[in-house]
Structures are given as structure tokens and as C-alpha cells.
Amino acid sequence: MADQTPTTEQLAALVAGELGPDEAAELRRRVGADPRSARLLEEIERIAAFLVEEPSAQPAADLVRRVQRSFGGSRPGLAEALREGVRRVIAALDFDSRLPDAALGFRGTAEAAQLSFSCDDAEIDLELTPAGERVWLVRGQIDAEFDQPPTVELFESDGPSPLASAHADQHGGFTLEAPEGTHVLRVTLDDMMIEAGPVLIP
Amino acid sequence: MTKHPDNPKADPDLIEACLAGDQSAWTELVERYSALVYSVPSRHRLPRDVCEDVFQGVWAIAVKHLSQLRDAQSLPAWLITTAQRETWRVAKRASRDAGVALPAEEIAWSDPQEADELEDRQRVRSAFARLGERCRRVLTETFRTERASYDLLAERLDMPRGSIGPTRARCLEKLRDLVGEGA
Structure with a gap:
């Protein structure tokens, strides 16, 4: 009489190490004689390996939230501007003086700092200096071509209203005062809205 | 998850x-x-x-x-x-x-074999996330490295000891179907 095809339940027990040595060896012999069972066993082993290793693949929840908040797509004015044909551009952090050679400024603090963001159409340099208790002066320089003086707004990374705003001068320079925290800088430049972040103060 | x-x-x-x-x-x-x-x-x-x-x-x-x-x-x-x-x-x-x-x-700098493996694992991850809470718990608990006894598992999962194996098999079948849908 032909061997019975192993069931999913039996194969799962084998993968989970729940069978005795003789029972496991006999089941493996039957699997070896049946390519479909062999494929099923392989799939269950793959699933089991995923379940065992998955916890180490999970980033910390606050790290994920930080990345999720850094986007800031829900701020008022954005959707309307996009509907009116304004182009939205994201400027990524290229340099943070507090993190030598670092890509992102989520860690570290210092008395003063220089940050640099860029996208295809512009570069934005920021210098942060203390201006009071938990308040910082943000001096910025926008390096881009523009017809109208750009407006600059600083938002909390997940906040709805700007914490500070300013008009840049004809050379793209601006100054803002900002509280400590994780922020996003929005620069409206003719038909383009650039969002640069995270701006970590201090 | x-x-x-x-x-x-x-x-x-x-x-x-x-x-x-x-x-x-x-x-x-x-x-x-x-x-x-x-x-x-x-x-x-x-x-x-x-x-x-x-x-x-x-x-x-x-x-x-x-x-x-x-x-x-x-x-x-x-x-x-x-x-x-x-x-x-x-x-x-x-x-x-x-x-x-x-x-x-x-x-x-680039490892195509690792990339294939990770893509495959992502398919399992996406399918697993679409499973019901009960199935996710049964599979996680029964395949964990440090496995508990069936009695303890039955208590943790709030199901009769004899139902654990068949339930796990059904959950695996569901998961395999979902992985297949996403392939």
C-alpha cells in the first residue's frame, strides 16, 4: 500500500520540532518520496523562519513614528497649493555639523549647528544659534533661482500651523526664531513648494 | 506587527x-x-x-x-x-x-541573492499582516524559538489543547493562499 501523503498538520509539527526522532525520520522519508510534500515542507520552513526572525527585523516604534512625521504632508495649505499647480519638492538633509559625515540629524546636540538640505532645484543652508531659553535663531540661505522673494515657514514636524515665518530677501537670506524641537521648513519659491526636514533644534 | x-x-x-x-x-x-x-x-x-x-x-x-x-x-x-x-x-x-x-x-554594495530572499520574505510579511489576529497569534506562539508546552500554549491561546495542531494547519493554509495572491 502506498504511503499516505503527509498532512499540513504533520509537517507543521515536524518543523516546530514537536515530533519524536523516529516519527520525524519516518515523516521525512515520506516527504522525500513526494515532491508536493517536499515543496509544502519547504514553504512551512520558510514561514517558520520568518516568524522566528521577524522580531529582529522590527525597528523601534518611535523611530518609525519619527520617519512618518518627518514627511508632514497634511499641513494646511499644501493640498490647495498642489491643486493650484504648485510643485511640491522634498529637500533632504545633506549635512549636519553635529553629526560628522552623517546623513540625518536625529541624534546629537550642540551649542550651534549648521545644516544643509538639497533637492534638484535648490539648496538651503541653515545656521542655528541659541537666542534664549529653549529658543534658537535660525539664519538661512536659499540658493535657487526665483522671481518673487521666497516665503519661509517653520512647522513642528507633525504640527498644523507654522511656528515662525519670514520673507527671504532678494539674495535668499532669512532669519527666524524657533523653539526647540523637530521641525520641517517649508520654502515657497514661485511655483514650487520645498519642504526640508527634519530640522532638529537644537 | x-x-x-x-x-x-x-x-x-x-x-x-x-x-x-x-x-x-x-x-x-x-x-x-x-x-x-x-x-x-x-x-x-x-x-x-x-x-x-x-x-x-x-x-x-x-x-x-x-x-x-x-x-x-x-x-x-x-x-x-x-x-x-x-x-x-x-x-x-x-x-x-x-x-x-x-x-x-x-x-x-549589492547582493541579488539577498535581495531575492528579502523580497520573498516581504511577500510572507505582507500576507501575514492580512491574516486574522487569532491565526497570527497561533502561528507566532507555536513556531517561536523558545516553545512553550502545549498545555501552556492552550492556555495562552485560549483554545483546547487538541485544537492547536488543526488550527495551526488551517492558518498555514490561509497564509499560503495569501502569499500566493501576492506573488
Whole structure:
């Protein structure tokens, strides 16, 4: 009489190490004689390996939230501007003086700092200096071509209203005062809205 | 692990929504692929802060290239390649600057075999996230490295001891179907 095809339940027990040595060896012999069972066993082993290793693949929840908040797509004015044909551009952090050679400024603090963001159409340099208790002066320089003086707004990374705003001068320079925290800088430049972040103060 | 909606938005639709300024779409996109991205540095057993730098770096690059990603054939494949390169770059830098002994020399700039494996695992991850809570618990509890006795499992899972095996088999079948749907 032909061997019975192993069931999913039996194969799962084998993968989970729940069978005795003789029972496991006999089941493996039957699997070896049946390519479909062999494929099923392989799939269950793959699933089991995923379940065992998955916890180490999970980033910390606050790290994920930080990345999720850094986007800031829900701020008022954005959707309307996009509907009116304004182009939205994201400027990524290229340099943070507090993190030598670092890509992102989520860690570290210092008395003063220089940050640099860029996208295809512009570069934005920021210098942060203390201006009071938990308040910082943000001096910025926008390096881009523009017809109208750009407006600059600083938002909390997940906040709805700007914490500070300013008009840049004809050379793209601006100054803002900002509280400590994780922020996003929005620069409206003719038909383009650039969002640069995270701006970590201090 | 977060339970995903039964009919999750396709990646191009999510990216389109992100480009239209939809914060919830970005939140969902990051949620969907956070484990995939983080698994690239973490599988090399790099220190946590290095893994976190890679994670943040990959998403910063993704934000910058969102409009091109709209046309990407496979977002998971793009994220894996970007994470591999970022892992190589960050690990090399950390090894050089911090003098920490890191296995940077074992980390490849690009590893197609690893990429295939990670893409395959992402299919299982996405399918698993669509399983019901009960099935997810049964599979997690019964396949964990440090397995409890069946009596303890029955208590934890609030089901008769004799139902654990058949339930697990049914959950595996469901999971395999979901993996097949996503292939």
C-alpha cells in the first residue's frame, strides 16, 4: 500500500520540532518520496523562519513614528497649493555639523549647528544659534533661482500651523526664531513648494 | 506587527497619494515597509544606532525620489537595493570613524541573492499582516524559538489543547493562499 501523503498538520509539527526522532525520520522519508510534500515542507520552513526572525527585523516604534512625521504632508495649505499647480519638492538633509559625515540629524546636540538640505532645484543652508531659553535663531540661505522673494515657514514636524515665518530677501537670506524641537521648513519659491526636514533644534 | 487592511492600496496609488500631500498615505507606506528596510542592516548584526541611521537614510532617499518611485516596477526591490547600498555606506563610515569593529567587509554594495530572499520574505510579511489576529497569534506562539508546552500554549491561546495542531494547519493554509495572491 502506498504511503499516505503527509498532512499540513504533520509537517507543521515536524518543523516546530514537536515530533519524536523516529516519527520525524519516518515523516521525512515520506516527504522525500513526494515532491508536493517536499515543496509544502519547504514553504512551512520558510514561514517558520520568518516568524522566528521577524522580531529582529522590527525597528523601534518611535523611530518609525519619527520617519512618518518627518514627511508632514497634511499641513494646511499644501493640498490647495498642489491643486493650484504648485510643485511640491522634498529637500533632504545633506549635512549636519553635529553629526560628522552623517546623513540625518536625529541624534546629537550642540551649542550651534549648521545644516544643509538639497533637492534638484535648490539648496538651503541653515545656521542655528541659541537666542534664549529653549529658543534658537535660525539664519538661512536659499540658493535657487526665483522671481518673487521666497516665503519661509517653520512647522513642528507633525504640527498644523507654522511656528515662525519670514520673507527671504532678494539674495535668499532669512532669519527666524524657533523653539526647540523637530521641525520641517517649508520654502515657497514661485511655483514650487520645498519642504526640508527634519530640522532638529537644537 | 500591525494588521494591514484587507484590501491594501497598491504601492503606486500610495505614492500618488503621498505626492498629493496625503500624510496618511506616507504613514501607511512607511508602516508597510519599515520591517523590510530595517531587516537589511539588522541581518548583518550591526549596532542598533547604525541600523537606525540606515533606516532613516533610506526613507530620506525615498522621499527625495518619490516622483520617480511612482513608476518603479517594484517598490520593495527598490527599497532593498537602496537599503543594501546605505548599509554598506553607513557601516563603512561607522567602522572608519568610530573605530568600531564592524563586518563592513562582509557587507556587499549589492547582493541579488539577498535581495531575492528579502523580497520573498516581504511577500510572507505582507500576507501575514492580512491574516486574522487569532491565526497570527497561533502561528507566532507555536513556531517561536523558545516553545512553550502545549498545555501552556492552550492556555495562552485560549483554545483546547487538541485544537492547536488543526488550527495551526488551517492558518498555514490561509497564509499560503495569501502569499500566493501576492506573488
